[in-house]
Amino acid sequence: MNHLLKALLFLMISTLVTLSVEAQQVRFDQANELLEQNQAGEALELYRSIEAGGQYSGELFYNMGIAAIHQDSLGLAKYYFLRSSGYSVIRNDAEEALRYVNNQFSRRSATLPALPWERFFLWLDGLFGPDGLLTFGMILFNTGIAGVIASWFYPRFGRLLFRGGQSVIILSLLLAATSFYLHYLDNRFDRGVLTDRQATVYEQPSTESALISTAYEGYVMKVDRHRSEPEESWYYIRLENGMYGWINREHLLTF
Numbered sequence: 001m002n003h004l005l006k007a008l009l010f011l012m013i014s015t016l017v018t019l020s021v022e023a024q025q026v027r028f029d030q031a032n033e034l035l036e037q038n039q040a041g042e043a044l045e046l047y048r049s050i051e052a053g054g055q056y057s058g059e060l061f062y063n064m065g066i067a068a069i070h071q072d073s074l075g076l077a078k079y080y081f082l083r084s085s086g087y088s089v090i091r092n093d094a095e096e097a098l099r100y101v102n103n104q105f106s107r108r109s110a111t112l113p114a115l116p117w118e119r120f121f122l123w124l125d126g127l128f129g130p131d132g133l134l135t136f137g138m139i140l141f142n143t144g145i146a147g148v149i150a151s152w153f154y155p156r157f158g159r160l161l162f163r164g165g166q167s168v169i170i171l172s173l174l175l176a177a178t179s180f181y182l183h184y185l186d187n188r189f190d191r192g193v194l195t196d197r198q199a200t201v202y203e204q205p206s207t208e209s210a211l212i213s214t215a216y217e218g219y220v221m222k223v224d225r226h227r228s229e230p231e232e233s234w235y236y237i238r239l240e241n242g243m244y245g246w247i248n249r250e251h252l253l254t255f
Contacts, residue, residue, distance in 0.1 A: 024055045035063060040070035058087025062094055069101070075195035075217040077101050079253045082193065082220070107216040110241040121182065130182040137175030144168030190223040192237060192252040199252075201245035205234035212245035221247075223254050 031046035044067040050060060065080035078101045085094035102108070114122070124133060147165025151158040194215050203210040215221070220240060227236040234246045235254070 024050050024053060028060065032063065035067055035070075038070065040067040043067045044071065058084045058090035058094065060084075061087075062090050062097070065094075065097060065101075073195065074101050074104050075193060076253070078218050078220075079193040079195060079255070082191070083255055102218070105216070105218045109215070109219045109239060112240065112242045121178070121185070124178060125182050125185075130179045130186065133175055133182065134179035137172045137179060140168050140172035140175065144170075144172060188224065188226050190225055190254040192221045192223045192235060192254040194219045194221070194251055195253055196251045199247055201237070201239065201243070201247050203245060205231045205236075205246040209246075213239060213241075213243055215239065215247065215251075221252075223252070 027046050027050055031043045031050070034040075034043035034046065044064060047060060047064045047067065051064070061080045061084035065077045065084060068074075068077035068080060078098065081094050081097045081101060085091050085098065087094075128136060144165045144167070147161050147168060149165075151161035151165065154161060194217055196217060198214055198216045200207075201212040201215055203212055221237040224236045224238070228234065231246075233249055235249050235252060236244070237247050237252075238244050
């Protein structure tokens with residue numbers, strides 16, 4: 001009886017998930033038709049309802065970016081194209097769209113080049129991801145342990161196996177530490193895109209504090225989620241030119 005109830009519960013859940021996905025697909029097709037008919041506002045609202053339902057995809061964000069362009073909201077378009085560029089199936093189209101949008105902005109932020117160690121961690125994050133790096137590290141760790149154990153049974157190659165096993169274990173621990181660091185970065189920092197025409201960056205989370213800079217539509221910035229958490233209306237950000245400050249949350253979309 002218990003097995004029958006479990007089977008029925010599984011069938012019910014599977015059916016509900018299938019119906020939900022199919023319903024979202026219908027709405028996506030409807031939004032696409034609206035976009036083709038130059039009804040970008042209505043299309044964007046439908047796309048947003050799909051996003052609110054947690055059905056994310058590169059195609060969804062890409063089409064939302066197209067709809068935002070039709071509404072002359074370049075900052076919003078850039079935000080969605082940046083999100084769609086994280087999906088390999090549509091990355092090339094999203095990057096081409098980003099180049100187009102960036103060329104439309106009248107003002108561009110000065111950008112400091114990333115430090116070598118920052119580029120290295122970004123490369124690892126893009127190539128493996130934190131979880132992939134941790135999995136690879138665990139495989140190497142077990143391989144290193146096997147090499148050390150093998151050195152006990154093969155005295156002729158004992159030193160080579162032991163030293164090799166030690167080296168592989170050390171490398172695996174470094175990879176695990178890097179994975180934890182990437183997880184820390186992912187959990188602490190977001191990317192933000194300014195979707196309003198312009199916004200002021202302040203020294204403190206108050207309009208009464210000193211002005212640091214002015215950010216313009218399409219500016220991309222790093223948002224410190226941990227420092228921003230105590231402030232309901234403000235984000236602590238780092239601009240691409242290296243300056244730090246506080247900006248009102250209503251001006252940014254983050255991901």
